[in-house]
Amino acid sequence: MKSAQEKLSIIALGGVNEIGKNMYVIQYNNDLIVIDCGSKFPDESLLGIDLIIPDISYLLEHRDKVRGLVITHGHEDHIGGIPYIIKQLNMPIYATRLTLGLIKGKLKEHGLLGTTMLHEIDASTNLTLGDIPLSFFRTNHSIPDCLGIVLDTPQGVVVHTGDFKFDLTPVNEQYADIHKMAAIGQKGVLALLSESTNAERPGFTPSERFVGNHIEEELSKATGKIFLSTFASNVNRLQQVIVAAEKTNRKIALVGRSMINVVDIALTLGYLRMPPDMLIEAQDVNRYPPHELVILCTGSQGEPMAALARIASGTHRQVGVSQGDTVILAATPIPGNERNVSRIVDNLFAKGVKVIYGSGSVTGMHVSGHASQEELKLMLTLMKPQYFIHYTWGVPHVVSAPFIS
Structure with missing residues (x-):
């Protein structure tokens, strides 16, 4: 029987006018796991600002509970804020080989490489941060070495897909772990955090x-x-x-x-x-x-x-x-x-x-790295979550299953 004190929270930490884009936090009781730490460039309304990074006030208030930063892939909107955040809160970083290579370059430039704890992971990695076991599955995107994250909390499994699409003929032959995704869904998923960049595009996104x-x-x-x-x-x-x-x-x-x-x-x-x-x-x-x-x-x-x-x-x-x-x-x-x-x-x-x-x-010179409607449906069908969470214009939306007609 679960204690009344047990609490699972999913928190989005964004930058200026950008809630929920750059950083997510999964918190269960005293364990706080951070997913991604991105940056974005300002638009013409933000004069004098060079870079937008996540607001980590919540993390600083609970620094003793932070167990680590897990990165889904190496794009700027997922790793660009790392050197600025590490200066305030030095936490272990977990990322794939290419992603770590890109992160190391940023840390070296800021003089932080020697003092930051870096851990290489891949789709077969299993680790535990605090009391929360984590596992991973490979996805396709417009950069190699992308992972989805599975957090097996005592109140249920939370899955974060990262940015993805289903490319059946990937250039680098890194195929998405579709069977692994299906197995995760068969075991039961409490909440799925999934991207929705191309939610208005019908069909499938073409292969690279x-x-x-x-x-x-x-x-x-x-x-x-x-x-x-x-x-x-x-x-x-x-x-x-x-x-x-x-x-x-x-x-x-x-x-x-x-x-x-x-x-x-x-x-x-x-x-x-x-x-x-x-x-x-x-x-x-x-x-x-x-x-x-x-x-x-x-x-x-x-x-x-x-x-x-x-x-x-x-x-x-x-x-x-x-x-x-x-x-x-x-x-x-x-x-x-x-x-x-x-x-x-x-x-x-x-x-x-x-x-x-x-x-x-x-x-013919560009294809998106993001899933279109049929691929988003496929992810939902594979995972079968009780709750589906996505972010549009910085506002969190939670949809309770069943939600596919």
């Missing part, structure tokens, strides 16, 4: 392999330099660019700090495979004929100081566009970034550059 074919086709047709801008963390897409560049006899140069850092980490850890003579320095671009070059750069979201914006305006110190070059924006603008992206596209067109941009469904 869909993009690779279009990239190779464009590289084979282009007669000038190819500039391809995408999220640096989309390692699977970067691998497809490398494969296409090899087939079309092109060298690759990296422009943009995050692109250089992520590629270096992914190559070192074996998540990217590249011929030894393919990668060249950005300052050496002019030594090669234009039809032998691919420049991978940051700035697909129109960030004013990112590499692509400076290339488009002609202010980049190392590389520039010329008439006959091709620029591919292999990403869909995040809502709010459309104006900045349009400004870059206008600047490129004015220089006589071919620009491939817009919806991924039209260009």
Whole structure:
């Protein structure tokens, strides 16, 4: 019989005007487990603010109960706040190999690497934080090494999916643990915390392999330099660019700090495979004929100081566009970034550059890393939770089962 003192809480800690996006807390009695610690960039309404991180006032008030920080994957909105939070609350961090590699880079930059407790986990890991056993299952997303988290609390199982989709033909052959998800659901799930980014999109999200074919086709047709801008963390897409560049006899140069850092980490850890003579320095671009070059750069979201914006305006110190070059924006603008992206596209067109941009469904150069409606239904069907929790515009919504007609 459960004690009257027993209490299970699911708490969302966000940043400025952003409740529930960046950090979740699962608390059972005196054990408090933190899931993810992200950051986001401010919009035009937040002048003078460089970065938004979670508000951890609750964690600081209960620091003696915090057992650890568990990370689902390595995107900025899930790890970007870590160095700032660790300075205030140094807790053990649990993450997969690639995610840890990205976290280590951030901690090193802030002088925290030597004082932070880091633990590598994978889909087969079982651990206990406080009195709460944790296990994991592999998911697909737009970055390798993604995990869903299972917390087996005395009051019931809580599952956090992280960001996911069901990619049946993943580029890196990291297949989702569908059978494991079904087994978790068979045992019983009290609450499912699941993403809802693409909840309004019908059908299934296409496989990342869909993009690779279009990239190779464009590289084979282009007669000038190819500039391809995408999220640096989309390692699977970067691998497809490398494969296409090899087939079309092109060298690759990296422009943009995050692109250089992520590629270096992914190559070192074996998540990217590249011929030894393919990668060249950005300052050496002019030594090669234009039809032998691919420049991978940051700035697909129109960030004013990112590499692509400076290339488009002609202010980049190392590389520039010329008439006959091709620029591919292999990403869909995040809502709010459309104006900045349009400004870059206008600047490129004015220089006589071919620009491939817009919806991924039209260009073939981008697919989402998030589940569409049928995949969200599949997750719910596999897990069979009593309660389903998702977050829309920062407001938590709890739906009691049965909820699928």
